[in-house]
Amino acid sequence: MSTGALPAFARGTINLASASLGARGISATDEFFGPLSRMLADEPAAYHPGRYDENGKWMDGWETRRRRGPGHDHAIVALATPGRIRGFDVDTAYFTGNYPTACAIEGCHAPGGPDEATDWVTLIAASPLGPSAQHFFDCAADGLFSHVRLRIYPDGGVARLRVYGIPALAPAEGPIDLASALSGGQVVALSNGHYGHQRLLAPGRGVNMGDGWETSRRREPGHEWIVVRLAARATVESIVVDTAHFKGNYPDACSVQAADLTGTTGDLPTLVTAASMFWQEILPEQKLAADRIHTFDGDRVKRAGAVTHIRLNIHPDGGISRLRVFGRVAEGGKT
Numbered sequence: 637m638s639t640g641a642l643p644a645f646a647r648g649t650i651n652l653a654s655a656s657l658g659a660r661g662i663s664a665t666d667e668f669f670g671p672l673s674r675m676l677a678d679e680p681a682a683y684h685p686g687r688y689d690e691n692g693k694w695m696d697g698w699e700t701r702r703r704r705g706p707g708h709d710h711a712i713v714a715l716a717t718p719g720r721i722r723g724f725d726v727d728t729a730y731f732t733g734n735y736p737t738a739c740a741i742e743g744c745h746a747p748g749g750p751d752e753a754t755d756w757v758t759l760i761a762a763s764p765l766g767p768s769a770q771h772f773f774d775c776a777a778d779g780l781f782s783h784v785r786l787r788i789y790p791d792g793g794v795a796r797l798r799v800y801g802i803p804a805l806a807p808a809e810g811p812i813d814l815a816s817a818l819s820g821g822q823v824v825a826l827s828n829g830h831y832g833h834q835r836l837l838a839p840g841r842g843v844n845m846g847d848g849w850e851t852s853r854r855r856e857p858g859h860e861w862i863v864v865r866l867a868a869r870a871t872v873e874s875i876v877v878d879t880a881h882f883k884g885n886y887p888d889a890c891s892v893q894a895a896d897l898t899g900t901t902g903d904l905p906t907l908v909t910a911a912s913m914f915w916q917e918i919l920p921e922q923k924l925a926a927d928r929i930h931t932f933d934g935d936r937v938k939r940a941g942a943v944t945h946i947r948l949n950i951h952p953d954g955g956i957s958r959l960r961v962f963g964r965v966a967e968g969g970k971t
C-alpha cells in the first residue's frame with residue numbers, strides 16, 4: 637500500500653494514468669470484482685472491511701475473477717495525454733490473497749486508439765508482484781506513448797496503476813496554456829500549500845473547493861505565492877485566474893512575475909524561490925472576486941519577452957482553483 641515516498645524516476649513527472657487528468661480504461665479481459673476505472677483513481681486505495689456487493693468483496697481497484705483455464709488477464713489504459721514514460725507503480729494495496737503473481741506492461745503510441753495493427757513495445761517484462769504493496773519499476777523507453785497495456789498473471793487485483801511520465805507538448809498554431817499539467821507545466825516552489833496545490837494546473841474547472849491551491853490563513857505581513865515552470869519557453873499573452881468554489885477565502889488580489897531561467901538555476905526550489913524576488917512583473921496587482929474566472933489579457937499583461945517560469949502572487953492568502961498562462965512557444969522551445 638502507498639507510503640507516499642516516490643522513487644527518483646518520478647521526480648519532475650506527473651501520473652499519466654490519473655483519472656482526474658483524463659486517463660481512461662479502454663478495455664479489460666474481465667472486471668468481475670472491480671472495474672478498471674477504479675485502478676486509475678487519484679486517491680490512495682482504501683479498504684472497507686464490511687463492504688460487499690453482489691459479486692463479492694468490494695475492493696478498491698481492478699479485480700478479475702479466478703481463472704479456471706489457461707491464459708491471463710490484461711487491460712488497456714488511455715493515458716491522460718501522450719508522454720515519455722519514466723516508470724510505474726503497480727500497487728496491490730489490500731489484495732492479500734488475490735494479487736497477481738506477476739505483471740508486464742507494454743506501451744504504444746496510437747492517438748486515435750490502438751487496434752489490431754498497433755505495435756506494442758514491452759516496457760516492463762514479466763516481473764513478480766507481492767501482496768498489498770507498491771511495486772516500482774523504472775522505464776528507460778524512448779519515444780512517446782499514448783496507451784499502456786497491463787498484463788497480470790494469471791488473474792487477480794491491482795489497486796492502483798501509476799504511470800510516471802513527462803507530457804509531450806502538442807504542436808500548436810496559436811497561443812496555448814503553457815501552465816497546463818497536460819502540456820508539461822509544473823509547480824516548482826510555493827510559499828504555502830496547506831490545503832493542497834496539486835490541482836492548480838489540472839484540466840477543466842474545479843469540482844469543489846478541494847480542487848485547487850489553498851493556503852492556510854496568513855497571520856503575519858506579506859503574501860503567498862507559487863512558482864510554475866511553463867511547458868516551454870514562451871511569450872505570455874494572457875493569464876486566467878479561476879477562484880471557483882473559493883467564496884469566503886478567495887485572495888483579495890493577485891499579481892504575476894516572470895523570468896527566463898534558461899541555463900540558470902534549474903528547478904532547485906530554494907534557488908528559484910530566492911531568484912523570484914527580483915523577477916519582472918508582467919501583471920500588476922489585480923482585484924479578485926469570489927468563485928469567478930478572471931481573464932487578464934491585452935495591455936494588462938506586459939510583454940516581457942520569452943520566459944520559462946512565472947510566479948503567481950496572491951495577496952495576502954487564500955485559494956485559487958486554476959491558473960492558466962496562455963502564450964506562444966518561443967524559439968528554443970521546450971524548457
Ligand SMILES: NC(=O)NC(NC(N)=O)C(=O)[O-]
Binds near residue numbers: 691692694695699733
Ligand atoms: N475475499 C475476496 O476478496 N475474494 C474474492 N475477491 C472478491 N473481491 O470478492 C477472490 O476470489 O479473490
